[in-house]
Amino acid sequence: MGKQRKQNKILIVVSIGIFFSMAVFFLDCGKRKEVSEVNVLAKVGDRIITDEDFRISYELWPRYSWGTKGMDAKWEHLNTLIEKKLVALEGIRRGIDQQEPIRERLKWYQKKAAIEQLYKREISENVEITEAEAREAFLKYNEKIRARHLFAETLDEALKLRDRLLAGERFEDVAAEIFTDPTLRANGGDLGFFTWGEMDEDFEKAAFSLMPGELSEPVKTRWGYHIIKVEERHRNAIITEYDFYQKKNHIDFILKRRKEEKLSRKYIKDFMDDKKVVLKGKPFGFLVRTSREKLGPPEQPIPPYLPKLLDREIGEVKEVIEDHLDEVLVTFEGGHWTIGDFFEKLRPVPPSERPLLSSFTGLKNGIGVMVRDEFLAKAAFKKGLHHSDEAKTEVQKQQEDILFGRLKTSILDTVTVTEGEMLSYFQQNRDDYDIPEMVNVREIFVRDRSTAEDLLSRIKAGEDMAALAREYTLRTWVKDKGGEFGYFPRGRHGEIGRLAFSHQAGDLVGPIEIAGGPPHGGYSIFKVIGRKDSQEKSFEEVRDEVQKDKFKKKKKAVWADFVASLRDRYPVEVDEDLLTSVPVTDTQGRPSPMVVIRR
Secondary structure (H helix, E strand, O other), X not given: OHHHHHHOEEEOOOOOHHHHHXXXXXXXXXXXXXXXXXXXXXXXXXXXEEHHHHHHHHHHOOOOOOOOOXXXXXXXXXXXXXXXXXXXXXXXXXXXXXXXXXXXHHHHHHHHHHHHHHHHHHOHHHOOOOHHXXXXXHHHHOEEEEEEEEEEOOHHHHHHHHHHHHOOOOXXXXXXHHOOOHHHHHHOOEEEEEOOOOOOHXXXXXXXXXXXOOEOOOEEOOOOEEEEEEEEEEEOOOOOHHHHHHHHHHHHHHHHHHHHHHHHHHHHHHHHOOOOOEEEHHHHHHHHHHHHHHHOOOOOOOOOOXXXXXXXXXXXXXXXXXXXXXXXXXXXXXXXXXHHHHHHHHOOOOHHHOOOOOOHHHHHHHHHHHHHHHHHHHHHHHOOXXXXXXXXXXXXXXXXXXXXXXXXXXXXXXXXXXXXXXXXXXXHOHHHOOEOOEEEEEEEEEOOHHHHHHHHHXXXXXXXXXXXXXXXXXXXXXXXXXXXXXXXXXXXXXXXXXXXXXXXXXXXXXXXXXXXXXXOOEEEEEEEEEEEOOEOOOOOOOXXXXXXXXHHHHHHHHHHHHHHHHHHHOOEEEOHHHHHHOOOOOOOOOOOOOOOOOO
């Protein structure tokens, strides 16, 4: 009986993941300016856009056309920020912000914002990086290590793997047996070169303590246990004081993040120790199994910005388990949640933040986070942190996002396209729907002129051009096709395309110099092997395509007119001198890949 009771109760391990992720804003951007230091870049009605708001959004979430630079990019990005505030103000005027679903969602964001402030007060502001720590890390940062690893979920399994290696088995053979990741299985667990700051801290600490060829004892990380073997170590020969100060901000960022992780774990453990959170195994298992039957097995992995659980899916599962809504799902100090309570708690959570109902691990962790956040929010509210300027600003931003999305959808949902509008659009843009004149060529691209001339002579003498292309052409994407490009319209393939359209099928052209010749360019010879005349299409043939294009164009025009009308209703002021002086980059950045430990 005791064993059965134990199986029906699963203690939730409350992780720090989401709590720690709240630090990202503070880590990336540093401390925000005090109110007295705020520089107002633009005023939109009674709302403002600061230079810091602009800079951060410009760098992290650029809203300007690809290729746009300088002041043009700044203005385009600023106008998108202004547009969002205009639409939000109109949403408030229309009372959309008072709709119950939106009020509930904003209360959820208010809790999150208060927890962020709690994090800042209890964790972020209590972490400092010393000069000595930064210099020690910098020395490691200038050394690269290439290592292999084996992974095991338990210490006993890890010790057995190590014993097999010590007994003479090859690292590659054991890795090929245990890894599910195809890359690690094929390369013998080789992680390639990495440096300080790119790996889990515990894994990294162990790896940096090993000499080439040395095998580690089992190393415990958050994922499990690892056996590490260092293959190579390389240190920069010359390290300067200038290099240190160039890298110091990046090194401080990593050190601060790692210290905050440790402090977060301790804070959450101490905070939740007396909360006695227990998940009831039987109702929990029933909920997951029923969700799988209704929704299917969970799809993994799901990017964090995509919805994990839609309102419709919640409704479908809730309808099936209606007779079980009063069953207690989770208990904690001072209360409990039934399955019905849990579904009510889910309602205001954004779809991308909801746990997967059909995943045992995902749902267990999700419930743990939801319970944890309830306690954290109460602690933050008790301290009045939801009234802080930063929390209010964050909630206002979320309100703007929600109102913008709701009002834009409601405006554009009214747009329709008539048959007459489609026909008129087709007649004005019929060239866009015709099949254009096309040409096809077979080409051989080589590095030097003499080779090209020799190949041209051999082709004229009767040798098969396709066979020669497979042997000689440097264009890998057409090599297997004997140098054939496939049919293409005017404007493609640069000089080759321009010349191809001035010749007839069967004409042999070249050698022509491409991209300035060697060493990066070369010489091309090609033969026009086919031409197709342009063909007109009737409206009936392209009706669906025309409808889609006209609908898209009309929606864009309707939205532009709506935003223009809001500029007449709400005053907009921009400090152009401040906009000019805001320091930003002109490149749309992409996150750099990080070395990760995979199984």
